Amino acid sequence: MNTPTAYFEGLARWKPLEIVFWLVLVGLFFVPGVNLPLLSQIIIWGLFAMSLDLLLGYRGILTMGHAAFFGIGAYTAGYLGKFGWTEPISALFLAAAIAAAVGLLAGRLVRSLGGIALLMVTLGLNLILYDFVLRSTELTGGDDGLQGVVIGQVLGMFKFDLYGKTAYLYSLAVAFLMFLIARALVKSSFGLALLGARENIPRMIMLGAPVGKDVSAAFAIAAAMAGVAGALLTQTIQSVSPDALSFQRSADVLVILILGGTARLYGGFVGAFVFLFLRDWLAQLNPVYWYFWIGLLLVVVVAFFRKGIVPSLGVLFTRMQKKRGTDERTPNRAAL
């Protein structure tokens, strides 16, 4: 019989597994011979997928155009670096702000849509932007992307090095901060309202909650985080190409999130880990046909672990706990 604040505080309590998760990511840095550039990619994809999770997992908005926001962030960071604004952290803020503004507009445009219509409109917006970037060769460098992107030192101290040490720690720190924000959001009353609208929009309206505004807000927040992920990519590889906002990227991030599991926040990171490691490994085995195996993996995961990796592990974990007789009866959504 606790107060509302106590309830949300209870939700926000960190589970041991969560702490382990982030400690492992830090620990990987110290493993000798580890592929840091790949790990940086994983973190960036994970952050990108987490931003999609806010829309898809928590609000039930199926968008096929999420790469548009990633691309906006990537190009913002690219232009800044090209035209002399080399300080990376302020560039992240700017990338987030511009992506959020576009996200807010996109959210307003699609908030009364659902299902297939929403899918088509978001896909359409993504394609329009991609085509625009590809064609405006003078402005964007077209297919070649932006040339001469210069990124300064992080905090004026850490230079982006050849081994990707700075890139990894920088990406991890930024992703963790974004994760903290997302985590606070989904465990607040705003997050609860998103879940309610995901399930039953008319009912939320009848409970006095107009649900249009939260779509715009969710889009803006998700877009800002996707924009940060895009900017991180530009900064860590010091270049940007139209790939950043291709439809393929929108599809890949959806695959990553569904592999990892929706409405968990961690799903995106776990999905990115599996997806990118496999892609890396498969591409070494056979550089042409690796999508076959990714496709097969997707079919297997969705067929046998319907809800994705993290939720399936969560269920397994709860069962093991029950067997041990520690039936806590906590909602397994909160478990991890």
Added chain:
Amino acid sequence: MHGCGRSILAHSALQIKGLSAGYGAARVLHGIDLTVERGETMVVIGRNGVGKTTLVETICGLTSHHAGEIIVHGTRVEALPAYKRNRLGVGWVPQEREVFKSLTVDENIRIVGRAGAWTPAKIYALFPRLAERRRNYGSQLSGGEQQMLAIARSLATNPTLLLLDEPVEGLAPLIVQELVRVINQMRSEGSLALVLVEQKHEIALANSDRCVVIDHGEIVHRSASRDLLADAETLERLIGVAA
């Protein structure tokens, strides 16, 4: 929330004048007049398909309004969207219950809770059964528990006018008893106006102050609930069920 602190006391909880409404062009209700005072419980009875549910849905803003006025605590609401009516104090517990199945009992109650007398603690005191099951998901509840949760969730928005559409429909006698207790406890609060649509007219009449009987979209009878309950002849004529 909408600065109606003083006006709540000065006006009836609900006033309906010459209301006609339906679905699209089809008119179901014809010239309904009724008033529900603060703290009063009014029961709406009638045969199947005479417009009882349409009446509560019209008050909530879910039907097509054709003519007439709906006044909630002195504010005309017939042109307002549903969510604004809710914020003016209109709570609605639909027949279908529609609890959020993927949320826990606790989350269902807190999801759109608004400040007021009905805090989660007070709601749990009213529904001890929900307090026991607060960590269970909506999908894990029995029909009766879902009904309780639907009422609890609506109470958490601190309505001043609560519309209950067939709350005891299809529930076991023990659960019906429990819900009747809840309804009477809400009545004893003194400030909440209740509108109860019910097929089980005996239970409804025994636990309300006044009643209206609807037939073919019109009010054909209004009286104190007690009087109609005692008048088996009129009841038989109006509802058409053998005593």
